[in-house]
Amino acid sequence: MSRALNGLILLALLLLVALPLLFIVLQALFPHFSAGSWRDAFSTLPTLLNDPQLLSMGLGTLKIGGGVALCSLLLGLPLGAVRGLFRLPGAALWDLLFLIPFLTPPYIAALSWTLALQRNGYIEQLTGINFASLLFSSSGMVLVMTLNIFPVVYFAVSRSLMASGQRLAWVARVHGASAWRGFWHITLPLTLPALAGGVLLAFTLAIEEYGVPAALGAQAKLTLMTVGIETKLADWPIDLPGAALLSLMLSVVALAAWLLQRKLTGSSDVTAVSGKPVTQELTHAGRWQIVLLLPFVLTLLLTVVLPLGAMALSGLLNTLSGGLQLNNLTLRHFGALFSQQGDALAAFSTSIGLALGAALLTGALGFLIAWRVSEGKTRLLAMMDGLALLPAAMPGVVVGVGLILLWNRGFWPVSPYNTLGILLLSYSCLLLPWPVRYVSSALRQLAPTLEPAARVHGASRLQALRLIVLPLVAPSLLAAMMMVFAVASRELVTSLLLAPAGTQTVAIFIWRQFEQGSVGQGMAMATLTLLASLSLMLAATALMQRQRR
Incomplete structure (x- = not known):
């Protein structure tokens, strides 16, 4: 059997x-x-290497991937650390809400942000401020993709801190270390493998993404490798060898990041169902509770309320040109x-x-x-x-x-x-x-x-x-x-x-x-x-x- x-x-x-x-x-x-022939082996490689767009596509892909990984780190690390160290009101609800951007298809998020931030978009109608130049740029693409991908870092950090607990940091404090020194020298190093794995996973997800570059890349004058592959297959004449070679290059980059992520995290995975965790001894936020919750509220506004509100509102407007009017619903x-x-x-x-x-x-x-x-x-x-x-x-x-x-x-x-x-x-x-x-x-x-x-x-x-x-x-x-x-x-x-x-x-x-x-x-x-x-x-x-x- x-x-x-x-x-x-x-x-x-x-x-x-x-x-x-x-x-x-x-x-x-x-x-x-x-065509069933083995001739002209490797002849596609010089052609692709001489393509003037190859360097810009490759560098653009790495730039966007690195930018998303860095921004996901800057956003996910502090939020994850607060979630893993402090007892917050509605903690499980925050986890659920931060899953929403990860489950939202990136291309839908990009289209929603386009409707909100484009010229005469919803934000300009409400505030008079035009953010189109920000959205249709490499920075805008990084921002939109970060707001979708940052939960992988947030959950990696928060779950790692909740699993390891704070007992060792408390021992350090008993022996005279300050709270910040205990976090920097003990708590943070314990989370580094999971943190590095989350950042590399964010990089991998970013370079693999097609919807956001396809929706925003043309106006941002930036073509990434995923869009380049699709173009070689969609535009006549179809370039199968070029698409295959470009796919192989992208796969090598993604595979290298994935293997490094698995090496750093061992056999664990931020999305896997874990065993029984150790007793969670979270610190009471006390008078700092409102201050600690403020970045959670702001992140929720940017990642969930604004894009999903723009999406739902667009489905309710009779015409976009009619604007935000009750009689246009x-x-x-x-x-x-x-x-x-x-x-x-x-x-x-x-x-x-x-x-x-x-x-x-x-x-x-x-x-x-x-x-x-x-x-x-x-x-x-x-x-x-x-x-x-x-x-x-x-x-x-x-x-x-x-x-x-x-x-x-x-x-x-x-x-x-x-x-x-x-x-x-x-x-x-x-x-x-x-x-x-x-x-x-x-x-x-x-x-x-x-x-x-x-x-x-x-x-x-x-x-x-x-x-x-x-x-x-x-x-x-x-x-x-x-x-x-x-x-x-x-x-x-x-x-x-x-x-x-x-x-x-x-x-x-x-x-x-x-x-x-x-x-x-x-x-x-x-x-x-x-x-x-x-x-x-x-x-x-x-x-x-x-x-x-």
Whole structure:
């Protein structure tokens, strides 16, 4: 049974992860590989290196990634430190509120900020101040992406401090150290691995992002590598070798950051379900409580209230030119979503179906991978684990390119290309690490004798798995599947690259509405999509809290 199961898992990982990445490498090295020829090896490299845009794309990507990582550090470190060290009113609520920007699709956040800060936007109508020059610049792109990504640093710092506690710092204070010296020399060094991991993760997420650079980059006169890859595939003549080589370069940068992050954080993960924490001994803020809460309120205003308010308001305005007037409010954009003549219902049902399929597929495969990997440390299992987590370091645009190169071939008797199946494969590839991480973390909390004890008492291996292991990790598995569902339902870049002709998903529908000038309907769809994602996140959070208890 073990050999057969390992074979099926490796076959699935081969189709989902290994082959798409292999075909990117082959296409990058052999420019005529798509035509079945191995000639002119490496000839694409000089062409790409001589491209005058390559240097600006590469430096721009690193500049934006580094800027987002630095700003996420400056914002997430103090907020996370206060959350992890002090007893704040509504602490759990602040955690939940700071999850909202991370769950908001970055392209929707960028479009919302555009409506708020553009010339004659909502902010200018209310205050008379024009922020368009700030938004449509590299600084504006860094700001928008930071407000979406900073929670990874916030949660890394706060959870690390809450797990390690303050006992050592208090011992230092007993021996004469000041509170600041105890924090600087003891508490902060204990959090450095998690902090560094969070900052590197912010960098990786920033260089992989497509929606914000696509929405703001043109007016900011800045093209990043993700947009450059999509352009090579979308504009005629299509440049497959160039797209593959550019994808390979971006993947190397993302993979290096990801591997460094994993080395610094060990086997931990800021999103994983941890074991039982030590007793949390948080300090009372006392008279400083209002001062400590002020940055939380300001951050909430910038990350949640303003962008989501602009999004919801845009869906309620009859026309943007009508401005912020009571007589310009309407529900017609929301009503149009449910009109039989519109494409919204079809896009919504397509996204829901694909997201459900991705959740089920990644849930089943992720559970089996985590279970098998937890049983030993052989090379085969290590390879299985590595392949399963590799998509965490693969930008969505790279996955899209790999699947195009893999499945758009004449030698396949049956191919999912140009069908909804290719979207299901792309979502499953990108989001497979979620169930693997969650279930692996849950399995580490189980006593290693449970399954052998069931076997001793006559249960088969399958019965032990079904009746003992699966029920115990079910809350974590369901939480991960809900996260997969929420993210897959609004995935943008692979949907734009791989969607069959005439097929729309929620993300494509919103994007196309903006391109066509139907901002109100696009934002109405974005509002409903975000509400659905938040509902699923609440359910996932409740399941994780239930497991911890």
